[in-house]
Amino acid sequence: MEKIKQILTLQGIEFDEGDILSAASAIGMDVDNLNDAEAQEVAIQVAQAKKSTALTTANGKSKNGNGKLGKNSPRRKSTPPLQGAIAHASQVSNQEIQSLEDVLNVGIDAYTTDKADQLLSTIRNAPKDVVSKFVSIAMEEEADVESFRAIGNELVAGIFGANSKDAAE
Incomplete structure (x- = not known):
């Protein structure tokens, strides 16, 4: 577990022990008996999980990465079709x-x-x-x-x- 914590800290990834345990169990490894390669593998899994979580959720809201509302978002203002505006x-x-x-x-x-x-x-x-x-x-x-x-x-x-x-x- 300590090896994984060191790797994640050096990469600047915020984590908690639950993240490490979850990533390790997802790939079928025991966090207490890991060699360097296995610790690296678990750290990669934690980093990927964090990155995907950071992109998909922030305060429980979906993000698409560019700050714009999605096409079907309930907060999106409806814009009239161009033909209607021209008419x-x-x-x-x-x-x-x-x-x-x-x-x-x-x-x-x-x-x-x-x-x-x-x-x-x-x-x-x-x-x-x-x-x-x-x-x-x-x-x-x-x-x-x-x-x-x-x-x-x-x-x-x-x-x-x-x-x-x-x-x-």
Whole structure:
């Protein structure tokens, strides 16, 4: 037993006498009557048992050596399949695009309605503006009544395509 203890201590393997007795009985040897080769054999068995125990158990939990949880571990977080994640991202993206399109359509509709109202107002007010500008220009010229009539006749002809004599008849 002492020979086995020395070998294990030199190799830096932690052990107790139960480990030695268990390894020796597994290979059919008596720990009290061993030669050097047999003691070495028992020490190898103890070392292998310790290494396999250290890899497979730590505080009673299974280890796979890399710190990651096993595929079927109850502590493992389930991750959605890639196809599901892609489908979800696509759906969210399509919803965002549709939302943006709806906002733009409302904005464009409001803008075009406003511009149409402005244009209609400009068209409605055009005759008033023409007459107002005509009066302003005529006042600047300080012309006589006949020149005003001539200008008026030209204006009527330009607007209606007829002269005032034809309109009077």
